[in-house]
Structure formats: structure tokens, C-alpha cells
Amino acid sequence: MSTHIIETRQVPVKEAFDLIVAGGGVAGIAAGLAGARRGLKTMLVEKSPLLGGLATLGLINWYEPLCDGTGRTMTTGIAEELLKLSVAYGYGNLPEQWTRQGEPKPEPRKRYASRFNPSIFALALNELLVKNGVELRYDMIASWPVMEGCRCTGLITESAGGREYFPAKVIVDATGDADIMARAGVPCRNGVNYLTYTAHGCTTESIKKVQDSNDMVYLNDNRFWVGSDLNGRGHPEGLHFFWGIPNEERSEYIRMGQALLLERIRDSRKDEMCPYALPGMAQLRKTRCIVGTETFIGEDGQRRENSIGAAGDFRIPGKHYEIPLGVLFNGGFPNLLAAGRIVSADGDGWEITRVIPTAALTGEAAGTAASLMIGEGKQAGELNAQEIQRALEKSGVKIHF
Numbered sequence: 001m002s003t004h005i006i007e008t009r010q011v012p013v014k015e016a017f018d019l020i021v022a023g024g025g026v027a028g029i030a031a032g033l034a035g036a037r038r039g040l041k042t043m044l045v046e047k048s049p050l051l052g053g054l055a056t057l058g059l060i061n062w063y064e065p066l067c068d069g070t071g072r073t074m075t076t077g078i079a080e081e082l083l084k085l086s087v088a089y090g091y092g093n094l095p096e097q098w099t100r101q102g103e104p105k106p107e108p109r110k111r112y113a114s115r116f117n118p119s120i121f122a123l124a125l126n127e128l129l130v131k132n133g134v135e136l137r138y139d140m141i142a143s144w145p146v147m148e149g150c151r152c153t154g155l156i157t158e159s160a161g162g163r164e165y166f167p168a169k170v171i172v173d174a175t176g177d178a179d180i181m182a183r184a185g186v187p188c189r190n191g192v193n194y195l196t197y198t199a200h201g202c203t204t205e206s207i208k209k210v211q212d213s214n215d216m217v218y219l220n221d222n223r224f225w226v227g228s229d230l231n232g233r234g235h236p237e238g239l240h241f242f243w244g245i246p247n248e249e250r251s252e253y254i255r256m257g258q259a260l261l262l263e264r265i266r267d268s269r270k271d272e273m274c275p276y277a278l279p280g281m282a283q284l285r286k287t288r289c290i291v292g293t294e295t296f297i298g299e300d301g302q303r304r305e306n307s308i309g310a311a312g313d314f315r316i317p318g319k320h321y322e323i324p325l326g327v328l329f330n331g332g333f334p335n336l337l338a339a340g341r342i343v344s345a346d347g348d349g350w351e352i353t354r355v356i357p358t359a360a361l362t363g364e365a366a367g368t369a370a371s372l373m374i375g376e377g378k379q380a381g382e383l384n385a386q387e388i389q390r391a392l393e394k395s396g397v398k399i400h401f
């Protein structure tokens with residue numbers, strides 16, 4: 001049997017867009033919003049029926065801090081807008097000091113972070129993008145970039161309606177796995193993952209806590225987290241690590257996570273715990289990111305002339321970072337931009353870029369960059385850092401820490 005087949009089929013050409021964003025996690029949402037607010041005709045393609053990606057469908061409902069852990073706000077703009085939206089209609093535990101107007105922040109250890117209700121956040125995100133005129137396509141996979149040399153002319157999508165082609169001037173890959181970039185031929189870096197499976201559910205104990213406090217933030221019980229923590233503690237002994245891109249491996253990751261959780265549930269009393277939501281996405285932290293013109297490796301305290309925004313470290317207070325423009329693209333590909341956990345990063349840098357606030361930050365930068373590229377007929381590699389900084393600052397993004 002041959003190892004490959006050649007596929008040729010006619011694909012209908014659909015409406016053209018200025019900007020197509022592949023993936024509707026926090027990064028894609030920020031990119032789509034930034035593009036639409038700057039007047040781009042924008043479409044966002046999301047393969048699931050919900051917006052928010054890992055933050056909602058993946059049940060990762062802790063918005064890591066926007067501050068540096070010493071009372072100073074680091075990440076602003078759409079990242080801050082989305083944090084506020086995440087707790088606008090549902091529970092949250094955002095410390096009150098961060099909702100007051102103006103400095104100083106008297107209790108630095110209470111970080112600018114919050115839990116949120118993932119279902120309510122997804123509904124609110126839908127409303128936000130619709131209000132801002134983003135053409136939302138749910139249940140649709142952005143499957144292939146159509147390339148003319150290194151320029152992408154648009155995306156092929158797959159849905160129940162079949163395969164379709166949407167032309168676009170700029171494409172932002174916010175798939176969390178760099179699906180579009182990798183298929184376009186952009187060099188990529190692979191990640192490594194421990195096995196984690198976290199579901200949401202309540203226990204008799206957590207229900208009691210809700211009743212005692214009158215606060216729904218306590219409803220979810222940690223016992224529905226199985227496998228590893230951030231640092232590998234809890235990764236099953238002897239088990240290999242996961243890259244998470246080959247489907248055999250990703251499916252194994254999901255199968256094993258589900259089996260671990262079932263084991264825990266079997267060991268508990270039926271009337272004691274009740275899972276109410278299983279993750280709708282593989283909870284892989286780092287699968288693939290691009291190798292960009294620049295790679296962010298997490299240089300603490302380094303100021304950058306071409307910063308697209310400041311960030312702290314969710315793990316360690318007192319760290320200050322500036323993310324460089326060159327993480328968003330590889331100069332060989334004129335109209336492809338990356339956003340979120342797939343921007344060019346490595347080591348500590350990848351830890352910092354992959355979390356919700358920084359994913360939103362790079363998303364906003366990508367959407368803004370797209371509008372400047374289109375407005376001035378520029379390629380990604382020709383972007384002027386000062387110009388993009390001015391545009392981002394105007395939208396409330398803090399460029400330097």
C-alpha cells in the first residue's frame with residue numbers, strides 16, 4: 001500500500017476578509033477584537049461551539065495575574081478588559097484593591113488575578129465579539145493555508161457545510177497548536193507535557209462551603225484534578241511525556257486522563273462527589289510554537305525598544321518582562337502572524353507567554369499589527385515597532401514595565 005494519496009477537489013471560494021483569525025481562545029479573541037476595532041473586516045474561525053479555548057472549554061478558569069506581585073500592574077489593554085469581563089456576570093475572587101480607581105495598591109500579595117465561571121465567560125465573549133462586528137464561525141476547522149510561495153492567500157475551512165476557501169489579506173494563527181503556521185511551512189518548536197486532566201465538579205464539602213459563605217466560587221472541588229501539576233508532580237510514574245501533536249498521542253493523553261479521573265471517582269462514595277463538566281479540549285500546556293524572527297526566553301528586567309507589552313511572572317513575584325515584536329512572525333512569511341501560546345518562545349519565556357493574560361496581550365498585538373500591515377501595505381517583517389507601540393498604547397496597552 002502507498003504511504004500517501006494525492007487529493008484534488010474543487011473548493012468553493014467564499015467571501016474575502018481583511019483578517020482571518022484561526023482559533024477562538026483568549027488570544028484569537030483579542031486578535032479578532034483588535035482587528036475589528038481598527039476597522040478590519042474580520043472573521044474568526046473556531047472549531048468548537050464555544051469561545052475561550054482552554055480558559056472556558058478546557059476548564060482552566062483561573063486568570064493568572066496582570067500584576068508583578070509587588071502591587072504594580074503589568075499587563076493591560078484587552079487582557080485587562082477580558083479579566084474584568086470574565087467576572088462581570090458570574091463568580092470571581094478578584095481582590096477588591098484592583099477594582100478601585102488609581103494607585104497605590106496596598107496589599108501587593110493579593111494579585112491581580114481571579115477565578116471565573118467558564119460557561120458565563122464563554123457567553124460573554126460571544127456577546128463581545130458579536131457587538132464588535134467580528135464574523136464568528138463556530139464548529140468550523142481552519143484546516144489549511146493556501147500558499148503562493150511564502151504568502152498565504154487565504155484559508156481552507158472544514159465544517160458540516162463542506163470544505164470552503166476564504167481569501168484574506170492577513171491570517172492570525174491562534175490555534176494554540178500552530179496548526180496554520182506549521183502547515184504553511186513556518187519552522188516550529190515542539191513542547192513537552194505532563195499528563196494533566198482536570199474536570200469540574202462539586203462535593204458535599206464544597207457545597208457546604210458555598211452555603212456557609214454564600215459564594216459560588218467555592219463550588220468546584222479540587223479533587224477533580226488528576227495527574228500532574230505544573231511542575232510534573234503527579235505525572236504517573238514510568239509514563240512517557242507527551243508532545244501532543246500526533247493524534248495517536250493526543251488521543252492517548254485524553255484516554256489516560258479520563259481513565260485516571262474515573263479511577264478517582266470509583267474510589268469515592270457516590271453521594272460524596274459529582275462531576276458536572278469534563279474538559280472539551282486536551283489540556284496540553286505547550287505543544288508547538290513558531291520559531292519567529294525573535295524568541296522570547298524570559299529575560300527578567302530587560303527593556304526592549306520593540307516591546308509589544310509588559311508582563312509579570314505568574315509563578316514568581318517581582319519579575320518584569322517586555323515581549324518583543326518579533327515573536328509574532330517569522331520574517332520569511334509576509335502575512336502570517338502568531339498569537340497566544342504559539343508565539344515564538346522557549347524555556348521560561350514559553351511559560352510566561354502561554355498563560356491567559358499574555359496570550360491575550362500577544363493576540364491584541366497581532367490584531368493591531370494586522371491592521372498596520374494592511375493599512376500600509378507592509379509585510380510582517382517590515383512592521384515599525386514605534387508605530388505599533390503607539391497604536392497599542394492608544395488602546396490602553398502598557399508597553400514598558
Ligand SMILES: Cc1cc2nc3c(=O)[nH]c(=O)nc-3n(C[C@H](O)[C@H](O)[C@H](O)COP(=O)(O)OP(=O)(O)OC[C@H]3O[C@@H](n4cnc5c(N)ncnc54)[C@H](O)[C@@H]3O)c2cc1C
Nearest residue numbers: 023025026027047053054064142175176283340341354356
Ligand atoms: C492544565 C493547564 C493548566 C493551566 N492553568 C492556567 C491557569 O491557571 N491560569 C492561566 O492563566 N493559564 C493557565 N493555563 C494556560 C492557558 O489556559 C492557555 O495557555 C491559554 O488559555 C491559551 O490561550 P490561546 O488562545 O493561546 O490557546 P487556546 O486556549 O488553546 O485556544 C485555541 C483555540 O483554537 C481552537 N482551534 C484549534 N485549532 C483550530 C483549528 N484548526 N481551526 C479552528 N479552531 C481551532 C481551539 O478550539 C481553541 O478554542 C493552563 C493550561 C493548562 C493546559
